[in-house]
Amino acid sequence: MARSNRLQSEPRPPMELPAPTLSPLELDRVIHERVRLGIISALAANDALTFNDLKRLLALTDGNLSVHARKLEEAGYVACSKGFEGRVPRTEYQLTASGRQALEKYLKHMEALIAAMKPNAF
Secondary structure, rough: OOOOOOOOOOOOOOOOOOOOOOOOOHOOOOHHHHHHHHHHHHOOOOOOHHHHHHHHHHHOOOOHHHHHHHHHHHHHOEEEEEEEEEOOEEEEEEEEEHHHHHHHHHHHHHHHHHHHHHHHHH
């Protein structure tokens, strides 16, 4: 019989997470979605941004931004204020204190997951 030239490697042990609370399944689903993470990150770096600022910055459609911003607002992570500049409507968003805390918790969770993966990386 011909021998296979395939490299045989030993199976890697299963990844162990440092703590049971570091499951990827327990990430904040409101923040974890790509567009919402972008909105929260942009607001964390700025005091406030208008609807048009966010739309341009994240290259989103009006409808897409509206839906995601509303979810963040319903979660209490973002505050929305509406007014007018002359006759033009102006919608402005700010990150709330609970939104900032949620982002910090999310980032710490992601950092811990990454750290847990490094010893088991290829």
